[in-house]
Amino acid sequence: NAGVTQTPKFRILKIGQSMTLQCTQDMNHNYMYWYRQDPGMGLKLIYYSVGAGITDKGEVPNGYNVSRSTTEDFPLRLELAAPSQTSVYFCASSYSIVATHDLDTQYFGPGTRLTVL
């Protein structure tokens, strides 16, 4: 298994541009997450999904959008990029029992380093 993969690894955007960060997992996990990690800081949840067709906001959703059309893919869309969105973005996935929300290990992708100038 490749686990959780993310593309691109690095990207520089100009203010006002848009882009989509791709995330794919091949572990048949139902839960998927997007986090951002600012330099020297912890992980903040942007959006998450408990299954295909279901998404919900995390702690810092403003300026981002997500969709979950398949179990494997969970793209993150940035519209009108701003310097405040300069960060490292991590996608993660886990298997959880939906009825009880019991969590199994959360696996992270390698991250996308985004700079907005």
Add this chain to the structure above:
Amino acid sequence: GENVEQHPSTLSVQEGDSAVIKCTYSDSASNYFPWYKQELGKRPQLIIDIRSNVGEKKDQRIAVTLNKTAKHFSLHITETQPEDSAVYFCAAKFAGGTSYGKLTFGQGTILTVHP
């Protein structure tokens, strides 16, 4: 809302010493507490986790203890080695409301092990 406090923010030890990192959480219904290690420029990776029905769990040089009454849990690393140097994050899964399967992370501890 959910809150996880992690201390200390930095920890410096000599090789062979023990290191302890502590976290407190706000929601007494929390039931899953993982610890992640993140090396510079790498992704966070799970090193150990504990569920609320267990008080302690060990894996070689790493152990985690959970005190549900006091709402805190700790990571213990014994016989530290330079390769243990990294940022360590605690997290808690809150069981109430609309939290579903979300984890809330602590702020991180930068551990430096000096040879």
